[in-house]
Amino acid sequence: MPSDYLTRILTARVYDVAQESPLELAPNLSARLHNKVLLKREDLQSVFSFKLRGAYNKMAHLPPERLQRGAIAASAGNHAQGVALAASRLGTRAIIVMPVTTPSMKVEAVKARGGEVVLFGDTYDDAYTYARQLERDKGLTFVHPFDDPDVIAGQGTIGMEILRQCQQPIHAIFVAIGGGGLIAGIAAYVKQVRPEIAVIGVEPVDADAMSRSLAAGKRVRLEQVGLFADGVAVRQVGKETFRLCREYVDEVVLVGTDDTCAAIKDVFEDTRSIVEPAGALAIAGAKAYVERTGIEGETLVALACGANMNFDRLRFVAERAELGERREAIFAVTIPEQPGSLRRFCECIGRRNLTEFNYRIADRTVAHIFVGLQIQDRADAAQMQETFERNEFETVDLTDDELAKMHIRHMVGGRSPLAHNELLYRFEFPERPGALMKFVGAMSPNWNISLFHYRNHGADYGRIVVGMQVPPEEMQEWQAFLDTLGYRYWDENNNPAYKLFLA
The missing domain is CATH 3.30.70.260 (ACT domain)
Incomplete structure (x- = not known):
């Protein structure tokens, strides 16, 4: 099986649509970390991410009769653009099922590359289920975003390029993990050719499906995932990607939102390019690894794997980058x-x-x-x-303190003698019409909102903090409301910032 992946990667068809992306020195980051940091610039691909490699390789290997019937995929992001572009180049159709919550910018990007967009459901899981139904109904070929050998092999060509571009010793290669297709492909190649090189995955602390799965020895499905690095917000990694990662990946590093924002700034300062949060994960992971191990004088490669950034999101990134640094x-x-x-x-x-x-x-x-x-x-x-x-x-x-950084800093001085029986909670919900109405409509009319703060960060989701006056005898009903609402939430009643400034 390992040699099979080596052959698959060496014979992958990706260069009809992908370029051999440059491996560039990051001079400022290298000087600060006292190591030579090289950035693999997959953000420079025509769709601004690595995803077109795997999508094209999968579709290029289809029998002519299957290719002619067309392809279908479920995606809210970079995979969608990769499939649409691949279909256009191969002269076939591509249907992309996207959640209705997908920002219009991403929808239009897929349409611009020839994809037929179908909006369905609020989540990726909804879109995925519907896409599989259309696959059966229309006789199309489903192009999985990560859990497919041809997709994995297409992404693995990045590992082949890195070793060709850097002949000198490499201490480690850092790769972002979502479903695992990217790191599985890179690791399958690198470990066969240069097994002394460490392949290190990087995940957000609130979307760590691979880390938990490797620790458990089986695939773990997350109940909820953080949405900031939306390109890697996957509840469960693939079967095949998990198998390959168990065999080849040395470790997984977890990083926080502030660390990711700081890495976006690091890449900008060295390249004057702005990568998306998922695209900066590997850089954040490399920094965390250096801080933890104290290594110096080594060569580290980090993948800048995507740059499909919503411009409005930069407000939040700039605000948090200093904290991350x-x-x-x-x-x-x-x-x-x-x-x-x-x-x-x-x-x-x-x-x-x-x-x-x-x-x-x-x-x-x-x-x-x-x-x-x-x-x-x-x-x-x-x-x-x-x-x-x-x-x-x-x-x-x-x-x-997340509450302090997101909300309290804008609300200092909000004490009120009228806020009896106040409960304070943070919520995170998809940024779509009706989300707030769903929240308010689900509440008991006996409860009064005593505090509310919301700030738009140009992301696919919103964050609010709510003070609610709930009589002690109705706490059971309040908990039932939280359990059935369907939004992520955090109890902040014992938060020190809340106690000092608002309670």
Whole structure:
């Protein structure tokens, strides 16, 4: 079987549509990490991602009569464009089933490449089920986004190119993982030719299906997945991709949203290109790996695997990149409400740059300040907290607190004496018409919204924080509401930022 994949990759048909993408030095990132970092620029493909390799290879290997009947796929992103382009080049039709929540930009991109778009369902799973039904009804060939040997082999040509382009020793190759097709193909090739090279997968902490599956020794299906890196938001990895990853992948590194945003900025600073969140995962993983292991002087390859970024999303990325780079720390600092306190607080800060400063009087004895500061690293943040506390200012580090970063920073001073029996929850829901109405309509009319904050980040999903006044005797009904709503949620009633600024 391993030699079979080696043959499949060596004979893959991808270069009718794909270019041999460059392997470029990232000079700034290399200098900061004290390692030679090379970026494999799959974001430069005509569809701005690697996905056309596997899609085209699958379709190019179909018997003529099957190819003539056409292809079908389910996708909300890059795979859709790859299948549409492949069909156009091979002179056949492609039907792409996409969730109705898919942004119009992505729908139009598929249509522009000749794909016939069918919108169905709210989720990828809905679209996938309907696509398989159309496959049977119309006699089409389903092109799986990752769990297919020809698709895996097409993506594996990237590994072949890396080894051809870099003859010197390589310590590790970092690859983003969604369903596993990309890393399975690369690992199957690299481990046969240069087995000393580590192949390391990278997943978001909230979409870690492969990491959990490898740990369990079987495929694990996630109940929910994070949506920020939507290109890898997969609930369950493929059977074949899991088998190959068990055999060939050395480890999987998990990274957070802030780390991914920082990696997007890193790529921009070195290339002046903007990759999508999934496209930056490998870079974020390489940075986390270097920080954990302390290696120096090695050659690391990271795949910049996609650049289909919604422009409006850049607001969020820019805001969070400094946190991901450990260049900003956020604190809640409590000071006495008396003359001279603010001056002493400012003396603690000294000549550091302020990134944010929010203040509103809380009561007659103390004031709570929400402050952001530029820092050098996490040790610098710890020293700053120590300085505050040495001056008898109670301090909470909120740098890693999601509620504080997303919402509280925009709502400081929101206490109310009228908010009796208030519960605070964060929710994440698909950004589509009617989503908010579904939320409000499912609530008991006896409950009153006492706090609400929402901010659009130009993504496929929205985030809100809600304060709800629920009588203690109705907590069972409240829990039933949460269980049946269908949105991801987080209980924030014990959150320190909430207690300091809003409760």
